[in-house]
Amino acid sequence: MGLYDNHILPKLVNIACSQKPAMKQRAKVVPLAEGNVVEIGIGSGLNLPFYTSGKVKKVWGLDPSSRMWAMVDGKAGSVGFDLEFIEASASDIPLDPQIADTVLVTYTLCTIPEITHALAEMSRVLKPGGRLIFCEHGAAPDDNVRRWQDRINPVWRKIGGGCNLNRPIPELLEQAGFTISNLETMYIPGWRPASFNYWGTATAG
Ligand SMILES: C[S@@+](CC[C@H](N)C(=O)[O-])C[C@H]1O[C@@H](n2cnc3c(N)ncnc32)[C@H](O)[C@@H]1O
Numbered sequence: 001m002g003l004y005d006n007h008i009l010p011k012l013v014n015i016a017c018s019q020k021p022a023m024k025q026r027a028k029v030v031p032l033a034e035g036n037v038v039e040i041g042i043g044s045g046l047n048l049p050f051y052t053s054g055k056v057k058k059v060w061g062l063d064p065s066s067r068m069w070a071m072v073d074g075k076a077g078s079v080g081f082d083l084e085f086i087e088a089s090a091s092d093i094p095l096d097p098q099i100a101d102t103v104l105v106t107y108t109l110c111t112i113p114e115i116t117h118a119l120a121e122m123s124r125v126l127k128p129g130g131r132l133i134f135c136e137h138g139a140a141p142d143d144n145v146r147r148w149q150d151r152i153n154p155v156w157r158k159i160g161g162g163c164n165l166n167r168p169i170p171e172l173l174e175q176a177g178f179t180i181s182n183l184e185t186m187y188i189p190g191w192r193p194a195s196f197n198y199w200g201t202a203t204a205g
Contacts, residue, residue, distance in 0.1 A: 009161050010067045014044045017107055021188040021195075026050045026106060029135045029199050035101025038062060038125055040090045040118070041108030045072035053080025060095060062086045090118035098127045106135045109169060111162045119176035123204040132178060135199035138169040140192065141185075149193045156193075169198040178202040 030050035042061030091114040149166040182200040
């Protein structure tokens with residue numbers, strides 16, 4: 001962990017994630033969150049302004065990087081619900097089973113190293129009938145874009161803090177036992193290898 005990983009990368013990730021097209025995506029999914037929410041990979045808190053305060057009781061914001069959370073600025077002070085930051089990995093969520101009405105994950109499934117384990121943990125903390133709400137970039141449907149994703153991925157993962165361009169998001173969710181209830185996809189404006197978005201909702205089991 002050097003200067004790049006500790007200081008430069010968190011700022012670059014924050015800039016990339018706060019671009020207008022990604023912010024428009026947040027507005028589509030975050031307002032669906034309700035009750036007790038576990039947000040996986042809360043990063044610099046870019047989703048916080050999009051929660052509906054009357055619908056949300058509590059948000060546990062989980063992230064192994066306190067450096068990302070340090071960039072939350074004033075966003076945490078103005079939320080109308082209980083907010084707790086937990087410095088932890090999604091591979092080992094330090095919360096009781098069936099505690100959450102909602103698990104929210106945006107632009108993070110690309111990065112989590114032990115993704116199968118982490119999805120099992122998300123399933124464990126969801127109440128029966130609770131919803132996983134997701135918005136992620138991942139494997140593109142077009143062969144030419146997909147080829148570039150596969151080619152660039154080894155280098156991208158190194159400079160992008162572990163981010164993978166080519167994860168097949170719906171397949172990963174289904175393999176982890178989630179049933180997808182709604183799924184939408186499109187290229188959002190931006191660099192095509194990183195811009196094919198999947199968003200929607202899923203239930204565990
Ligand atoms: C591209 S950022 C997205 C941040 C935020 N979700 C957003 O939408 O702006 C990816 C985030 O995943 C976090 N992350 C990396 N590994 C993780 C893990 N094992 N469990 C949970 N979060 C992780 C990173 O620290 C980073 O904050």
